[in-house]
Amino acid sequence: MTGVQGKVVVVTGAGAGIGRATARLFARNGARVVVTDVQEAEGAATVGQIVADGGDALFLTHDVASEEDWQRVLSAAAERFGGIDVLVNNAGIYFIAPVTETTVEDWNRLFSINVTGVFLGSKHVVPHLTERGGGSIINLSSVAGLLGAAGHACYGASKGAVRILTKDLAAELGAQNIRVNSIHPTYVRTAMADYGATMAGKTLDDLGRGMSVLGRLAEPEDVANVIVFLAAEESRYLTGAEIVVDGGGGTSILSV
Ligand SMILES: NC(=O)c1ccc[n+]([C@@H]2O[C@H](COP(=O)([O-])OP(=O)(O)OC[C@H]3O[C@@H](n4cnc5c(N)ncnc54)[C@H](O)[C@@H]3O)[C@@H](O)[C@H]2O)c1
Secondary structure, eight states, X not given: OOTTTTOEEEEETTTSHHHHHHHHHHHHTTOEEEEEESOHHHXXXXXXXXXXXXXXXXXEEOOTTOHHHHHHHHHHHHHHHSSOOEEEEOOOOOOOOOGGGOOHXXXXXXXXHHTHHHHHHHHHHHHHHHHTTXXXXXXXXXXXXXXXXXXXXXXXXXXXXXXXXXXXXXXXXXXXXEEEEEEEEOOXXXXXXXXXXXXXXXXXXXXXXXXXXXXXXXXXXXXXXXXXXXXXXXXXTOOSOEEEXXXXXGGSOXXX
């Protein structure tokens, strides 16, 4: 197993939740990690945790909706670590509302982060990955990018866009040895899912239990494990794939 030892990995939105767990897991597996987030204190705290664990990481303030930020962040990452091998497009926001109560401003703001952010990151990381002879881009979609749900017109459409953008990029970049895959989690124990549970009037654990045949809510590390695998040499023939991390919920008829 060659894993991700020595690879340079950029994880967006790594100041919390799945992004933080992913950054920490990469570092524990010997990768050098660039933690980016709009929230400075949270991103710096992730780097503090990695360094305390004996890992190597750098924090950069980053709004994924800004093209200038992407150029600055990727240049600084490559300069610090000598190149970039992996990009995890993890940063995202959630929004639940009936379509009749969704404004154009809500829609555009969410798309600027969840979709334009993934487009810009992919666009600007390609030259860096090509310089290394290839690499891996991992995009966080959702089960909401595969199936419909009431109140999810805006968020679900954004995650559906990430799903097909992933396949388009995989087709376009395969000849450059750049693999692009999407991950589709169900609810995971983070602040984002807390919001979903509140909107559903349930506890997060009850919601998670009801959505999985494994009988428990997903933890951020359950998703991080799959992300690290998609960055590792062991997944080298996987591209354009959609990996559903839902504890089997989508394979069964469950009452939530
Ligand atoms: N938690 C879930 O249940 C769940 C399920 C399916 C998919 N996802 C997806 O996984 C990803 C991570 O979700 P999470 O639950 O860890 O979220 P979270 O809310 O816990 O953390 C998201 C992080 O992204 C950062 N962020 C927000 N906007 C940003 C921007 N414009 N630029 C840079 N960083 C920004 C936040 O500051 C935060 O640190 C998201 O793309 C989300 O849609 C989450």
